Amino acid sequence: MDAYAYLNGEFLPLAETRLQVTDLAFLRGYGIFDFLRVVKGHPIFVDDHLDRFEQAAKVMGLQMPESRECLQQLIAELIQLNPHELLGLKMILTGGYSADGFTPAEQPNLLAWASPFSFPDAALGVSLMSYEYHREIPGVKTLSYLPPIQMLPQLKRQATDDYLYYWNGLISESSRSNVFIVKNQTVSTAATGILPGITRKHVLSVCQGIFAVEERAIQLAEVFAADEVFITSSNQRIMPVRQIDQHVLPQPYPGPVTRKLQALFLEREGMQRVAVNR
Numbered sequence: 001m002d003a004y005a006y007l008n009g010e011f012l013p014l015a016e017t018r019l020q021v022t023d024l025a026f027l028r029g030y031g032i033f034d035f036l037r038v039v040k041g042h043p044i045f046v047d048d049h050l051d052r053f054e055q056a057a058k059v060m061g062l063q064m065p066e067s068r069e070c071l072q073q074l075i076a077e078l079i080q081l082n083p084h085e086l087l088g089l090k091m092i093l094t095g096g097y098s099a100d101g102f103t104p105a106e107q108p109n110l111l112a113w114a115s116p117f118s119f120p121d122a123a124l125g126v127s128l129m130s131y132e133y134h135r136e137i138p139g140v141k142t143l144s145y146l147p148p149i150q151m152l153p154q155l156k157r158q159a160t161d162d163y164l165y166y167w168n169g170l171i172s173e174s175s176r177s178n179v180f181i182v183k184n185q186t187v188s189t190a191a192t193g194i195l196p197g198i199t200r201k202h203v204l205s206v207c208q209g210i211f212a213v214e215e216r217a218i219q220l221a222e223v224f225a226a227d228e229v230f231i232t233s234s235n236q237r238i239m240p241v242r243q244i245d246q247h248v249l250p251q252p253y254p255g256p257v258t259r260k261l262q263a264l265f266l267e268r269e270g271m272q273r274v275a276v277n278r
Helices: 046-060 068-081 146-150 152-157 198-207 220-224 256-277
Strands: 004-007 010-013 031-039 086-094 110-116 126-132 162-167 178-183 186-190 212-216 228-233 237-244
Touching: 004 068, 010 068, 031 046, 046 068, 046 086, 046 198, 068 086, 068 110, 146 152, 162 220, 178 198, 178 220, 186 198, 198 212, 198 228, 198 237, 198 256, 228 256, 237 256
Parallel strands: 126 162, 126 237, 186 212
Antiparallel strands: 004 010, 004 110, 031 086, 086 110, 178 186, 178 228, 228 237
16 A cells, blocks of 8 residues: 655655755755654654644744644544554655755745554664764754764674764763663653653653652763663654663663563553543
């Protein structure tokens, strides 16, 4: 079955979606995106994702061409056009067709599509490679992913899954996820220099009253001394980290705190689907 997309008010097969080469997304990598999951027809934490998408547009000086209601409607239509039990839905807002190849257009291009999706096996965990880097606009999901893509060959050579960014000795995030450490039953994550992840937000919430939580500056050395490390993202939920560089985390993994948070997060996700259904 062909995947369907949305482009500037029109629904059409994804393979027929076209943007002109003068779009600043091509010329300068200027644009934003967001990604959400759809489980059994229900978009997960959709309001959180739309809040972040709209806020990113403001930060980048992009005019949102559709209202919140229209965004919700186009998401619902894409779900109907792509009837799969598990979908990944991406929305992109570009700088539009630039007259001089540099200045954003008055009318951005809004593109969205949904495609079948599957979660990685959380029992396997992931390995990370520490990498000294910080993103220019960490609070926004921009289209610019040049450094992590450029470094992919090094990841492959080291048989590593992703990066652990740090700067001046402090960790921030991974290339596509937030990072948490667990030490003595306390769950900690970086407070600044990060994308405000939606999964991160709900993990912090479900911790309340169960585990001590800290949002603070975290030294890279603390990660290697942690009892557990995990990453969070919409396309992975909560994924345990088994190794960072040459350091192997204590086994078994997922560790007990990570396992508890995985269960609590799945419960919250299920409750959110029920609430949407009402």
